[in-house]
Amino acid sequence: xxxxxxxxxxxxxxxxxxxxxxxxxxxxxxxxxxxxxxxxxxxxxxxxxxxxxxxxxxxxxxxxxxxxxxxxxxxxxxxxxxxxxxxxxxxxxxxxxxxxxxxxxxxxxxxxxxxxxxxxxxxxxxxxxxxxxxxxxxxxxxxxxxxxxxxxxxxxxxxxxxxxxxxxxxxxxxxxxxxxxxxxxxxxxxxxxxxxxxxxxxxxxxxxxxxxxxxxxxxxxxxxxxxxxxxxxxxxxxxxxxxxxxxxxxxxxxxxxxxxxxxxxxxxxxxxxxxxxxxxxxxxxxxxxxxxxxxxxxxxxxxxxxxxxxxxxxxxxxxxxxxxxxxxxxxxxxxxxxxxxxxxxxxxxxxxxxxxxxxxxxxxxxxxxxxxxxxxxxxxxxxxxxxxxxxxxxxxxxxxxxxxxxxxxxxxxxxxxxxxxxxxxxxxxxxxxxxxxxxxxxxxxxxxxxxxxxxxxxxxxxxxxxxxxxxxxxxxxxxxxxxxxxxxxxxxxxxxxxxxxxxxx
Numbered sequence: 001x002x003x004x005x006x007x008x009x010x011x012x013x014x015x016x017x018x019x020x021x022x023x024x025x026x027x028x029x030x031x032x033x034x035x036x037x038x039x040x041x042x043x044x045x046x047x048x049x050x051x052x053x054x055x056x057x058x059x060x061x062x063x064x065x066x067x068x069x070x071x072x073x074x075x076x077x078x079x080x081x082x083x084x085x086x087x088x089x090x091x092x093x094x095x096x097x098x099x100x101x102x103x104x105x106x107x108x109x110x111x112x113x114x115x116x117x118x119x120x121x122x123x124x125x126x127x128x129x130x131x132x133x134x135x136x137x138x139x140x141x142x143x144x145x146x147x148x149x150x151x152x153x154x155x156x157x158x159x160x161x162x163x164x165x166x167x168x169x170x171x172x173x174x175x176x177x178x179x180x181x182x183x184x185x186x187x188x189x190x191x192x193x194x195x196x197x198x199x200x201x202x203x204x205x206x207x208x209x210x211x212x213x214x215x216x217x218x219x220x221x222x223x224x225x226x227x228x229x230x231x232x233x234x235x236x237x238x239x240x241x242x243x244x245x246x247x248x249x250x251x252x253x254x255x256x257x258x259x260x261x262x263x264x265x266x267x268x269x270x271x272x273x274x275x276x277x278x279x280x281x282x283x284x285x286x287x288x289x290x291x292x293x294x295x296x297x298x299x300x301x302x303x304x305x306x307x308x309x310x311x312x313x314x315x316x317x318x319x320x321x322x323x324x325x326x327x328x329x330x331x332x333x334x335x336x337x338x339x340x341x342x343x344x345x346x347x348x349x350x351x352x353x354x355x356x357x358x359x360x361x362x363x364x365x366x367x368x369x370x371x372x373x374x375x376x377x378x379x380x381x382x383x384x385x386x387x388x389x390x391x392x393x394x395x396x397x398x399x400x401x402x403x404x405x406x407x408x409x410x411x412x413x414x415x416x417x418x419x420x421x422x423x424x425x426x427x428x429x430x431x432x433x434x435x436x437x438x439x440x441x442x443x444x445x446x447x448x449x450x451x452x453x454x455x456x457x458x459x460x461x462x463x464x465x466x467x468x469x470x471x472x473x474x475x476x477x478x479x480x481x482x483x484x485x486x487x488x489x490x491x492x493x494x495x496x497x498x499x500x501x502x503x504x505x
Contacts, residue, residue, distance in 0.1 A: 033389035034387060034388055034389055035071045035078075035388060035389060036066075036067070036069045036070055036071035036080060036388045036390075037066045037067055037070065037071060038062075038066050038070050038071035038072050038073075039062060039065075039066060039072075041072070041073050044075070044221060045075065045221075046072065046073030046074055046075055046076070046077075046220070047072040047073055047074060047079075048074050048075060048215065048217065048220060050062065050072075051074075051215055053486060054484070054486050055215070055372075055373060055486060056372035056373050056399055056400075056401040056402070056486070056490070057401070059081050059083070059373070059397075059399050059402070060083060060399060060401060060402040060405065062081075063081065063083035063084075063399070063402060067083075068082065068083045068084030068086065068087040069081075069082060069083075069084075069087045069385070069386060069388060070083065071388075074215070074220045074395070075217065075219075075220025075221035076220060076221055076222070077103075077219075077220050077393075077394075077395055078391055078393075078394045078395070079394065079395045079396070079397060080390060080394055080395070080396045080397070081397050081399060082396065082397070082398045082399065083399045083402040083403070083406075084402075084403070084406055084408075085403055085406060085409060085433075085434035085435040086434070087386075088398055088403065088434045088437065088441065089434045090385055090386060091377075091385065091396060091398075092377075092398075092440075092441045092442035092444075093434075093441070093442060095383060095385060096442040096443055097123075097380075097443070098379055098380055098381055098383050099377045099378070099379055099380075099396050099442075100123040100377070100380075100442065100443040100444055101122050101123035101124075101377065101378045101379075101380050102115070102119075102120050102121065102122060102123070102375065102376065102377065102378055102444075103219075103376055103378040103393075103395055105120070105212075105216065105219045105376075106216055106218050106219055106225070106232070106233070106236065107211050107212045107214070107216060107219075107232070107236060108120040108212070110233075110236035110237060110239070110240045111208050111211060111212060111236060111239060111240050111243070112212075112298060112301060112302060112305075113294050113295070113297060113298035113301070114298075116294055116295045116298035116299075117130070117298035117299055117301065117302035118130045118131050118134060118299060118302050118447065119302045119305075119306065119375065120302075120375070123380065123443070125286070126287075126290055129284065129286050129287035129290070130287060130291075130295075130299055131447055132284070132287075133273065133276075133284050133287055133299070134299065134303065134447050135447055136283060136284075137269055137272050137273075138189065138190075138269050138303070139447050139448050139450065139451055140450070141450045144450050144451045144454060145348075147188075147189060148348050150185070150188050150189070151185060151348070151455070151458065152345075152347075152348075154181060154184050154185050154188070154194070155181070155345075155458060155459065155462055156345065157184075158177070158181045158459075158462075159345075159462060159466050161177070162177070162463075162466070162467065162500050163466075163500075163502060165500055166467060166499075166500040166501055166502045167502070169499060170499070171472045171497050171498070171499055172497070172498060172499065172500055173495050173496075173497055174315075174316060174319055174463075174495070174496040174497070174498055175312065175316045175491070175492065175495035175496050176495060178311075178312045178315045178316060178459060179202045179308065179312040180195070180202060181312075181459065182307060182308055182311045182312050182315075182455065183195045183201050183202050183308055185307075185455065186201075186303075186304055186307040186308055187201070187304075189268070189269065189307075189451075190268060190269045190270060190300060190303060190304060191250060191254075191268055191269075191270055192267075192268030192270075192271070196250075198249075199246050201304060201308055202308060204239070204242070204243060204246075205304070205305050205308040205309050206309075207239055208239065208243075208305060208309075208488075209305075209309045209487040209488045209489050210487040210488075211232070211235065211236060211239065211487075212487065212488040213486060213487030213488035213489070214230075214232065214487070216230065216232055217229055217230060218230075218232070218233075243301065244297065247297040247300065247301060248297075250270065250300075251270065251274065251293070251296065251297070254268075254270045254271055254274055255274060258271060258274065258275075269300075269303075270296075270300060273296050273299065273300070274296065276288040276291065277291070303448070306446070306448055307448060307451070307452070309370075309488065309489050310370045310371075310446075310448075310452055310489060311452055311455050311456060311459075312491070313370045313489050313490070313491040313492075314364070314365065314368075314370050314438075314452070314456045315456060315459050315460060315463075316491065316492055316495075316496045317364055317367075317368035317491075317492065318360065318361060318364040318368075318456070318460050319460065319463060319469070319496060319498075320480060320482060320492065320496055321360075321363070321364050321367070321368075321417045322360070322460075322464065322469075323469050323471065323477055323480060323496075323498060324417070324477045324478070324480050324482075325417055325477070326477060328360065328417070328419060329464065329469075331356055332356055332357060332360055332464050333464055333465065333503070335354055335355070335356045335357065336350075336354060336357070336461055336464060336465045337465075339353045339354055340465065344465075344466065344504045345462070346458065346461040346462050346465050348454065348458060350461070351454070351457050351458065351461065354457070354461065356419065357457060357460070357461055358422070358457075359419035359420065359421075359422040359423065360419045360460070361429075361453075361456060361457060361460070362419070362422045362427065362429060362436065363417055363418065363419040363421065363422065364417075365404075365429065365436065365438040366404035366410075366436055367404060367415075367417060368484070368490070369400040369401055369404065369437075369438050369490070370438060370489050370490070371400060371488065371489050371490070372399065372400055372401035372484075372486070372490045373397050373398065373399055373400065373401070374397070374398050374400055374437075374440050375444075375488070376395045376396065376397055377395070377396040377397075377398075377444065378393060378394070378395055378396070379391070379392055379393065379394045379396065380392065398437070398440070400437055400438070400440075401490075403434070403435055403436065403437060404435070404436060406435060409435040410435075429449075429453060430445070430449050430450075430453070431445040431449070439452065439453075465503070465504070466500075466502070466503060466504055467500040467501060467502060467503055468500070468501040468502075468503055469498045469499070469500060469501070470498060470499045470501060471497075471498055471499070472497055472498065472499055481493070481494060
């Protein structure tokens with residue numbers, strides 16, 4: 001495309017925006033519709049330029065001026081930003097059904113098989129059936145508990161590798177180590193065995209998280225999509241083709257093994273979902289009639305991506321805060337000593353007795369939510385909430401990062417890591433307390449919340465119980481950088497590096 005062609009496209013886009021904007025304004029005034037307050041935007045772009053590299057922080061600053069229910073226009077898409085617990089409760093408890101769907105995005109279409117998974121599927125019968133399958137066969141509290149033996153084996157191997165590093169006084173990349181641990185755990189849950197060295201899922205998931213978290217101008221100004229101004233389309237295609245090839249190999253391997261015969265108790269999640277097409281009767285009859293191979297790959301990929309992207313991020317942030325706060329680290333070690341007694345291994349049965357660990361995890365997730373802005377919701381009908389008109393097809397973004405800093409719920413030292421603020425608190429992490437929503441809430445609450453929270457507590461407890469941790473190169477705790485990188489999740493901008501020193505023989 002020549003420079004003249006680009007100018008023509010932009011002029012046409014600007015004129016189109018102006019006509020649409022004037023039309024919407026006239027209609028709104030005629031119908032006496034009041035939109036939520038928001039800053040003035042630009043032609044065509046709307047408020048896209050205000051998002052910046054760390055949208056959760058910029059949107060939080062805007063909400064201090066325009067309020068907890070704020071209206072933005074991202075390109076041509078009307079968008080509502082929620083920044084207070086009361087606002088989120090209105091949208092995702094009182095009016096949850098209206099906002100339970102997801103918008104289509106170019107990244108989701110390419111990387112997650114569109115709406116065929118569970119994370120980005122439209123709200124409806126298929127999504128309900130697919131979610132039910134994942135809960136019944138993999139993610140229910142009962143199923144998660146039944147896999148305790150596998151987790152124990154993986155964590156023991158993890159600790160042994162760290163013991164060797166401690167003996168050699170080596171610097172450990174905690175971020176990298178925990179990513180591979182979670183990858184092993186997840187692959188065993190889904191595929192029946194630890195990660196296959198042929199497939200580097202952690203690298204793939206990292207790239208996907210970055211792509212899915214990018215504000216893609218094609219999603220918000222569709223008539224600019226053909227220009228591919230950000231160069232994302234080619235990247236999406238390359239990644240999706242590589243992922244699809246790996247998933248095909250995994251499904252082929254499972255089908256081959258099934259053909260050779262196996263015992264019922266040897267079946268993993270992929271075996272269960274592949275068997276649906278052969279036996280459409282039973283618990284998941286409705287889903288079995290409506291899925292093909294691409295649906296199966298989408299569901300498996302969603303589960304794999306969700307686990308490997310989220311859990312390591314939560315672990316690295318929690319360990320970062322513990323290393324920065326030796327007082328808190330010491331108190332947590334003392335609590336684990338008292339509960340675990342002479343055990344060198346923290347059992348899952350110990351976790352419910354570790355009250356201070358629970359406070360530490362809550363405080364870490366308050367300050368560093370894995371997804372500072374949860375995946376967008378989309379309204380399925382026109383609705384008036386708190387006096388504001390929200391049109392159909394509006395996107396709704398919840399700023400989880402802002403919820404953890406609402407002065408009406410948190411004390412003045414809101415930016416400080418103080419686990420004791422949760423002492424004698426009944427704040428819940430699983431979606432019922434709207435001031436702290438690491439797993440979201442409502443119908444779209446994270447289906448893997450039980451597994452994620454259990455894994456986070458288990459790994460952090462073991463890292464703290466087995467080792468003392470020092471920063472490399474004589475760095476003091478106060479000097480540890482705490483910058484984040486924004487994608488679909490918000491991990492540390494730089495990997496967490498530390499030197500383990502054995503506490504328990």
